[in-house]
Amino acid sequence: SLLIYLDGNIVPESEAKISVFDHGLLYGDGVFEGIRFYNGRVFRLTEHLERLYESSRSILLNVPLNFEEMEKAVLDTIAANNLRDGYIRLLITRGVGPLGLNPYQCPKASVVVIASSISLYPQEKYDLGLTMVTCATRRPSPAALSPQVKSLNYLNNIMAKIEAIQGGGEEGVMLNEQGFVAECTGDNIFILKRGEVLTPPIAAGGLDGITRRVAIELLAELGVPLREVNLTRHDIFTAEECFLTGTAAEVIAGVMLDRRPIGTGKPGPLTKQLVEKFKALANSTGTPITY
Numbered sequence: 001s002l003l004i005y006l007d008g009n010i011v012p013e014s015e016a017k018i019s020v021f022d023h024g025l026l027y028g029d030g031v032f033e034g035i036r037f038y039n040g041r042v043f044r045l046t047e048h049l050e051r052l053y054e055s056s057r058s059i060l061l062n063v064p065l066n067f068e069e070m071e072k073a074v075l076d077t078i079a080a081n082n083l084r085d086g087y088i089r090l091l092i093t094r095g096v097g098p099l100g101l102n103p104y105q106c107p108k109a110s111v112v113v114i115a116s117s118i119s120l121y122p123q124e125k126y127d128l129g130l131t132m133v134t135c136a137t138r139r140p141s142p143a144a145l146s147p148q149v150k151s152l153n154y155l156n157n158i159m160a161k162i163e164a165i166q167g168g169g170e171e172g173v174m175l176n177e178q179g180f181v182a183e184c185t186g187d188n189i190f191i192l193k194r195g196e197v198l199t200p201p202i203a204a205g206g207l208d209g210i211t212r213r214v215a216i217e218l219l220a221e222l223g224v225p226l227r228e229v230n231l232t233r234h235d236i237f238t239a240e241e242c243f244l245t246g247t248a249a250e251v252i253a254g255v256m257l258d259r260r261p262i263g264t265g266k267p268g269p270l271t272k273q274l275v276e277k278f279k280a281l282a283n284s285t286g287t288p289i290t291y
């Protein structure tokens, strides 16, 4: 069984419990990060923690650990479980308070670090590519809930994921209120068109994904031109290649949208090149874990 970090202590899974009065449970009032570690190093840990603190600040959540203490909590939890490769789920909730959504009645936020593994898609989906469906469920307007806050409010994404699966796919393309492509339910989206890679600007309503930033770096290294531009379903239908990026998914081809093949209907050469470059980078850089 796993050892879990909970509010300052590393405890066995069976003891890792939170109160039913925790506002993270009652209202989804909290933020989280999904982080991978490869070969004894945590990949892009600093960027993930920076985003965690930015999400917390955005919802006025006071994090009881400073940056260094949070980094140590992550590294200690991985070491306690003696894992060299895996996935970290790091969450901060508003903490326990009376029923009623007033966050000012929650005196202390709760911090949970789970070190485990995650496999979002089977290997064959990386070999053959994902089937995608355009979701009717839109990404929320920044005026409603900022899509840039990685909060515990994932019902929007979950409802879209349901639509993708019900529609015979594995992943869903989510549009914003204007009908432009924002991202997918749990990852960012890129297309290759006439020798140029295009991806929605963050302002289109997607999460400012860390794997998206890595892909942009890798494309620059490859000398492939990239443009952040509003995309519609037309652009995906007429693209030569499409790939998704996310900590859980890593880099994975999208080969079908709404029952229409994208390009050859198989993962394209640029996508395959990026997958290899990403793997090499992820297995050779990152914050070392001391066991």
Ligand SMILES: Cc1ncc(COP(=O)(O)O)c(CNc2cccc(C(=O)O)c2)c1O
Residues within 6 Å of the ligand: 034, 120, 157, 183, 184, 185, 186, 187, 188, 206, 207, 208, 209, 210, 211, 212, 245, 246, 247, 248
């Ligand atoms: C809505 C959304 N958009 C993009 C990403 C990719 O961002 P990063 O490159 O920083 O990871 C995410 C993160 N993706 C994510 C997080 C947690 C769980 C799952 C899941 O599909 O179970 C997916 C996400 O949840």
